[in-house]
Amino acid sequence: MKKLLISTLLITTCTLAVAQDLKLNDLEYFERQGVNVLVFSNSFNGGFNDEKNSGIEVIHHGVRTVQGGAVRLNNTPEQWDLVPMMTNRKVDREHGSIEVNLRYADYDFDSRIVVTAKGKAVEIAVWLDKPVPERLAGEAGLNIEFLPSQYWLKTYQMDNRLGRFPRYATSQTITRPNSEKPRQFKGFKTYDDRGTDRFVDPMPLETGHSLLIATDAPERMIRISSDDAELKLYDGRMLAQNGWFVLRSVLPAGKTGKVVTWTVEPHAIPGWIREPNIGFSQVGYVPEQPKVAVIELDKNDPMQNGTASLLRINPDGTTTEAFQNQVTSWGPYFKYNYVKFDFSSVREPGIYCIQYGKTRTNDFLIYEHVYDKITDATTDVWVPIHMNHMYVTEGYRTWHGEPFKEGYLQAPESDHFDLHSQGKTTDTKYKPYELIPGLNVGGFFDAGDFDIETGSNINVVQNFIRTWELFHPQRDETFVSQEQRYVELHRPDGKPDILQFIEHGVLNLVAQAEQIGHMSQTLSNSVLDNYHHLGDAASITDGLHYDPSLKPYEISADGKRSGTPDDMWAFTTRNPRLDLQAAGVFTSAARVLRGYNDALAARAQKQADRLRKEATELLAKRPRRDRQADADNDWLTGTGDGNPMLAIRHLQTMLDSIPMKDETYKQKLRPTVQKYAEYIKNFDRQNPYGVPIGLGNWAGVNAVLNFGITVNYAHIYYPDIVSKDEIYRVANWLYGCHPYHNYSFVAVVGAARPKQVFYGNNRADFSAIPGNVAPGLLFRKPDHFENFDDWPFLWGQNEGTIAGNTQYVIFGSSFKNIVASK
Numbered sequence: 001m002k003k004l005l006i007s008t009l010l011i012t013t014c015t016l017a018v019a020q021d022l023k024l025n026d027l028e029y030f031e032r033q034g035v036n037v038l039v040f041s042n043s044f045n046g047g048f049n050d051e052k053n054s055g056i057e058v059i060h061h062g063v064r065t066v067q068g069g070a071v072r073l074n075n076t077p078e079q080w081d082l083v084p085m086m087t088n089r090k091v092d093r094e095h096g097s098i099e100v101n102l103r104y105a106d107y108d109f110d111s112r113i114v115v116t117a118k119g120k121a122v123e124i125a126v127w128l129d130k131p132v133p134e135r136l137a138g139e140a141g142l143n144i145e146f147l148p149s150q151y152w153l154k155t156y157q158m159d160n161r162l163g164r165f166p167r168y169a170t171s172q173t174i175t176r177p178n179s180e181k182p183r184q185f186k187g188f189k190t191y192d193d194r195g196t197d198r199f200v201d202p203m204p205l206e207t208g209h210s211l212l213i214a215t216d217a218p219e220r221m222i223r224i225s226s227d228d229a230e231l232k233l234y235d236g237r238m239l240a241q242n243g244w245f246v247l248r249s250v251l252p253a254g255k256t257g258k259v260v261t262w263t264v265e266p267h268a269i270p271g272w273i274r275e276p277n278i279g280f281s282q283v284g285y286v287p288e289q290p291k292v293a294v295i296e297l298d299k300n301d302p303m304q305n306g307t308a309s310l311l312r313i314n315p316d317g318t319t320t321e322a323f324q325n326q327v328t329s330w331g332p333y334f335k336y337n338y339v340k341f342d343f344s345s346v347r348e349p350g351i352y353c354i355q356y357g358k359t360r361t362n363d364f365l366i367y368e369h370v371y372d373k374i375t376d377a378t379t380d381v382w383v384p385i386h387m388n389h390m391y392v393t394e395g396y397r398t399w400h401g402e403p404f405k406e407g408y409l410q411a412p413e414s415d416h417f418d419l420h421s422q423g424k425t426t427d428t429k430y431k432p433y434e435l436i437p438g439l440n441v442g443g444f445f446d447a448g449d450f451d452i453e454t455g456s457n458i459n460v461v462q463n464f465i466r467t468w469e470l471f472h473p474q475r476d477e478t479f480v481s482q483e484q485r486y487v488e489l490h491r492p493d494g495k496p497d498i499l500q501f502i503e504h505g506v507l508n509l510v511a512q513a514e515q516i517g518h519m520s521q522t523l524s525n526s527v528l529d530n531y532h533h534l535g536d537a538a539s540i541t542d543g544l545h546y547d548p549s550l551k552p553y554e555i556s557a558d559g560k561r562s563g564t565p566d567d568m569w570a571f572t573t574r575n576p577r578l579d580l581q582a583a584g585v586f587t588s589a590a591r592v593l594r595g596y597n598d599a600l601a602a603r604a605q606k607q608a609d610r611l612r613k614e615a616t617e618l619l620a621k622r623p624r625r626d627r628q629a630d631a632d633n634d635w636l637t638g639t640g641d642g643n644p645m646l647a648i649r650h651l652q653t654m655l656d657s658i659p660m661k662d663e664t665y666k667q668k669l670r671p672t673v674q675k676y677a678e679y680i681k682n683f684d685r686q687n688p689y690g691v692p693i694g695l696g697n698w699a700g701v702n703a704v705l706n707f708g709i710t711v712n713y714a715h716i717y718y719p720d721i722v723s724k725d726e727i728y729r730v731a732n733w734l735y736g737c738h739p740y741h742n743y744s745f746v747a748v749v750g751a752a753r754p755k756q757v758f759y760g761n762n763r764a765d766f767s768a769i770p771g772n773v774a775p776g777l778l779f780r781k782p783d784h785f786e787n788f789d790d791w792p793f794l795w796g797q798n799e800g801t802i803a804g805n806t807q808y809v810i811f812g813s814s815f816k817n818i819v820a821s822k
C-alpha cells in the first residue's frame with residue numbers, strides 16, 4: 001500500500017490548495033485536498049458490534065487511518081464492548097457542523113457530539129444534557145482510534161515529552177474488579193479471568209493536553225489538543241490483537257453542557273495527488289484474451305487523458321516499448337476518475353509492465369499457461385488446513401492438532417455471539433449440556449473462526465461435487481487418513497483430494513443427521529472467551545469433558561473431565577429448509593461416493609431419504625407465507641409463473657442441471673441465457689471494472705465469484721450467446737484489476753504481487769494461508785473503497801470463508817478448463 005501513499009507530486013498550478021480549509025462537502029463530510037473527516041457516515045450498526053469501521057473517521061491521503069471517534073465506555077474498546085446507537089444525525093451547512101446523538105440503552109445514557117470545521121482543523125465537542133450516569137462515571141469518555149500498522153514506529157510528542165508508537169504491544173496494565181467493568185455485548189465476557197474475578201485494564205502510554213503525532217511522516221501527521229480535558233494515549237492491542245491506538249478523554253462526572261472539547265488537525269501535504277492505481281491481472285494474460293488495464297485517477301490528477309505504454313522486458317534485462325496508446329475515459333465512479341488502456345492487440349508471449357505518467361507497474365506475463373495453477377494453493381493448502389477434527393501438518397510445520405476431542409454438548413436455550421441462537425426446546429432427545437456423541441468427525445472450519453457452520457459446510461460439499469462431476473480433477477497432493485485423523489500436505493496418497501474433501505464434509509453432515517436426527521445450525525463455541533481464539537485449533541478447548549461438579553479449572557482424578565466450561569455446543573433448533581438442503585447434497589454425495597466409500601454413500605442416501613420426507617411434511621404444516629421460498633424452486637421444475645428476473649437469479653441452478661436433462665430443456669433455457677448476456681454487458685456501464693461491485697458491510701467477492709461461475713457455465717453450454725471474451729472479467733478483478741490497489745485477492749496467486757495479509761486464524765501473525773480469497777473491496781459510505789494489506793483484522797475485507805474459497809475452486813476450475821480448450 002505504501003506505493004500509493006508516498007506520491008507527493010507537487011503541482012505548481014495547485015497553489016490554491018495550500019491555503020485550503022476543511023469544508024463540509026455535498027456528501028456530508030469535511031474535505032480538503034488530502035484530508036477527509038467523516039462524522040458517522042458509518043455508524044455502529046454492523047452485525048458484530050465494534051467492527052472498527054464507524055464513528056468519526058479520517059481518510060488521510062487516501063487511507064482510512066482513523067476511526068472509532070465516539071463516546072465509549074472503555075479505555076481500549078474491544079469488538080464485543082458496547083457500542084453507542086446513533087439516534088440522530090444533523091448536518092448544519094450554515095455553521096459547517098455535524099451533530100450526532102448517541103445512546104447506550106443498557107445504561108440509559110445519552111450524549112451528543114458536535115463536529116465543526118475551524119480552518120484546517122475540526123473541533124470535536126461532547127455535550128451532555130444530563131450528567132454521566134453514576135455507574136459510568138470515570139468510564140465514559142470521548143475516544144478516537146488510530147490504525148496501528150500506519151502509526152507504529154512513528155513518533156509522537158505529548159506536551160513536551162517525546163515517544164514512538166510501539167511496534168508490538170508491551171505497555172503496562174492493571175487489574176480491576178469485574179464489578180467495575182461496563183457490561184459487554186449481551187452480557188458475554190471476552191476474557192477468562194482464571195477465577196480472579198478481575199479484568200485487565202491498560203494503562204496509558206502518555207497523558208497531557210497536546211499531542212502531535214507522526215511529524216516524521218507528513219501523510220500521517222495529526223495534531224490534537226484539548227484545553228478542558230486531559231488526553232490519554234493507549235495501546236488497544238494490550239487486550240486484543242485487533243485493537244488500535246486509542247486517544248481518549250474521560251467525561252467529567254456531575255457536569256452538563258459542553259464537557260469535552262478537542263481540536264483535531266490532520267496535516268495535508270500541499271497539492272497532494274494520489275498516485276494512479278493501474279489495475280491489471282497480476283497472474284498475467286493468455287495471448288488471445290482481451291487485455292484492458294483500468295487506471296484509477298485522483299480527480300486532481302492532471303493526467304486525465306494521457307498515453308499509456310506497454311513495456312516489454314527483454315532477455316538482457318532492458319525494456320523496450322511494445323505498444324503505446326491513448327487511454328480512453330470511462331468517467332467518475334465514487335471518488336475517483338477512471339481511464340482504460342487496451343493492449344489486447346499485444347499477443348506475443350513475454351514479460352511486460354505498464355507505464356502511465358510516472359507510474360510503472362510490476363511485471364506480468366503474457367503466456368499461454370499463466371492460469372494453469374490458479375486453484376492449486378486453495379486445494380493443496382487452504383482447504384486441508386481447514387479440515388476440522390484432524391491433525392494437519394506440512395513439512396516441518398504443524399498447522400493444528402486434533403481439535404475438540406471432547407465432542408459437542410447439546411446447547412441450552414441461548415443467544416450467541418456469532419449470530420446463532422438455541423430456541424426454548426432442543427428439538428432432540430438430549431438434555432441441555434448433555435454430550436451428543438459422534439459429532440467430532442469431519443467438517444471444515446467456517447472461516448477465520450473454528451465453528452462448523454452447517455449451511456457453509458453443505459455449500460462446501462456441493463461446491464466440491466460440482467467441481468468433481470464436471471471436471472473430475474485427479475489432483476492428489478494431500479494425504480488424508482480418517483483412521484489416524486491425520487492430514488499431511490504435499491504427500492500424495494493415491495486418492496484424488498477432491499473426493500477426500502467431499503468425504504470429510506459428508507462425514508460431519510451425516511453424523512449430524514444420524515446423531516441429532518436433523519441438521520444443526522452450527523457446532524460452535526459456548527463461551528466468547530474462546531471464540532476469538534488465535535493459534536492452534538487443538539488448544540481452543542482442553543479436550544476434557546466438562547463436568548460441572550468439579551471446580552472451575554479442576555481436573556478429575558482419572559484425567560478425563562474438567563470443571564472448565566469450554567466444550568463446544570451443538571445448536572439444534574430444527575430448520576426443515578436446511579434439512580432439505582442437506583438431503584439434496586446427501587443424494588449427490590451418495591452418487592459421487594459410490595465405489596469410493598460405499599458405506600458412507602449408503603449412510604448419506606439413507607439420511608437423504610429420511611430428511612427429505614420429514615422436512616417436506618414439516619414444511620407442509622407451516623403457514624402459507626412461510627412457504628414463499630419454495631415458490632422459487634417451483635419455477636425451476638416448470639410449475640411456477642416464469643418471472644424472467646427470477647430466472648436470471650436461478651440461472652446457475654438451471655445450468656447445473658443441464659447434464660441431467662434433454663435437449664428440449666437446453667433450448668427452453670436459451671431466452672434466459674440471452675437476457676443474461678445483456679445483463680453481463682450492463683456492468684460495463686455501471687462501473688469501470690465490468691463486474692457486480694457490492695456496497696455492503698461484507699465486501700462482494702461471493703457475488704463476484706457467483707457471477708464468474710455463471711458466466712463460465714453459460715459460455716460452456718451456450719458459446720454462441722456468451723462469448724469466451726466474457727469469462728475474463730472476474731479473473732481480472734480477482735487478480736488485481738480493481739480499485740484501491742492492484743494486488744491479487746487470492747493469497748500467493750498472482751505472480752508478482754498477491755496480497756500479503758488476510759483475516760484467517762493466523763491473522764495475529766500478519767500473514768496469509770495460501771489460496772485464501774479475500775472478500776475484497778469494502779465500501780465505506782459515502783464514497784470510499786478499501787482493502788487493507790498491512791492490517792488483516794477487518795473481516796469484511798480480508799476474511800476468507802470455506803464456502804467462498806470452495807466457490808473459488810469451481811470458478812477457477814471452470815475458468816482454466818475454458819481457457820485451455822481451443
Ligand SMILES: [Ca+2]
Nearest residue numbers: 418446449451
Ligand atoms: Ca463462524
Ligand SMILES: [Ca+2]
Nearest residue numbers: 476478495497
Ligand atoms: Ca489425496
Ligand SMILES: [Ca+2]
Nearest residue numbers: 542543544567
Ligand atoms: Ca472441555
